[in-house]
Amino acid sequence: xxxxxxxxxxxxxxxxxxxxxxxxxxxxxxxxxxxxxxxxxxxxxxxxxxxxxxxxxxxxxxxxxxxxxxxxxxxxxxxxxxxxxxxxxxxxxxxxxxxxxxxxxxxxxxxxxxxxxxxxxxxxxxxxxxxxxxxxxxxxxxxxxxxxxxxxxxxxxxxxxxxxxxxxxxxxxxxxxxxxxxxxxxxxxxxxxxxxxxxxxxxxxxxxxxxxxxxxxxxxxxxxxxxxxxxxxxxxxxxxxxxxxxxxxxxxxxxxxx
Numbered sequence: 001x002x003x004x005x006x007x008x009x010x011x012x013x014x015x016x017x018x019x020x021x022x023x024x025x026x027x028x029x030x031x032x033x034x035x036x037x038x039x040x041x042x043x044x045x046x047x048x049x050x051x052x053x054x055x056x057x058x059x060x061x062x063x064x065x066x067x068x069x070x071x072x073x074x075x076x077x078x079x080x081x082x083x084x085x086x087x088x089x090x091x092x093x094x095x096x097x098x099x100x101x102x103x104x105x106x107x108x109x110x111x112x113x114x115x116x117x118x119x120x121x122x123x124x125x126x127x128x129x130x131x132x133x134x135x136x137x138x139x140x141x142x143x144x145x146x147x148x149x150x151x152x153x154x155x156x157x158x159x160x161x162x163x164x165x166x167x168x169x170x171x172x173x174x175x176x177x178x179x180x181x182x183x184x185x186x187x188x189x190x191x192x193x194x195x196x197x198x199x200x201x202x203x204x205x206x207x208x209x210x211x212x213x214x215x216x217x218x219x220x221x222x223x224x225x226x227x228x229x230x231x232x233x234x235x236x237x238x239x240x241x242x243x244x245x246x247x248x249x250x251x252x253x254x255x256x257x258x
Contacts, residue, residue, distance in 0.1 A: 017056065041180060041181075044123065055134065093202070100195045113183055128176075129168075129171075132168060174196040
């Protein structure tokens with residue numbers, strides 16, 4: 001009702017978050033009415049999805065309301081049919097990504113399987129990944145709010161170790177939920193591992209890294225410090241040690257050896 005008439009992407013992430021929330025709540029309702037709560041896994045995994053989608057959805061909504069637009073959609077908005085397609089496939093994207101939590105909650109086999117080491121490991125991975133995403137988002141938000149950083153790119157905090165630490169956290173959260181589900185997956189339910197695969201595909205090949213780094217190249221591509229950052233900082237998986245800091249002398253030396 002809003003997107004096409006106003007050619008607006010303002011509520012895209014908000015509606016996606018609502019879809020995740022409906023899926024998670026629906027799974028809990030189904031368990032309560034039909035299967036019965038027999039394992040903490042049936043509650044914990046959907047609740048993790050709810051915590052994630054409420055946090056990220058509210059953050060992204062506040063950001064786009066402040067900024068007024070999301071540059072990722074600039075190309076899609078040029079053609080109403082492509083823009084409609086993005087909104088149409090949103091439901092499929094949400095279902096594919098949330099499916100390990102849905103399976104863990106509603107599958108009879110998962111309900112009858114006791115908690116194991118994979119559940120604990122998966123929840124620990126999720127917690128670590130959630131913290132990374134939240135910290136990375138807050139660091140970038142604080143950086144952008146500082147007037148002194150206008151027109152600059154962030155290389156501090158977690159962003160010194162990875163060009164996209166928030167995406168690393170995002171991918172690892174779904175790996176964590178899949179690890180928990182692996183305690184009880186059987187037969188066709190192992191397909192639920194399509195969740196982190198879908199997230200990786202979207203972030204690395206479609207709407208995440210390619211769009212952001214294309215925009216970055218257009219904005220800062222000629223700056224030596226940006227070239228240095230791109231060459232020495234891992235894309236997704238953070239470096240174990242802080243990459244070497246930029247200096248004009250080291251940049252010139254590196255250029256001479258190429």
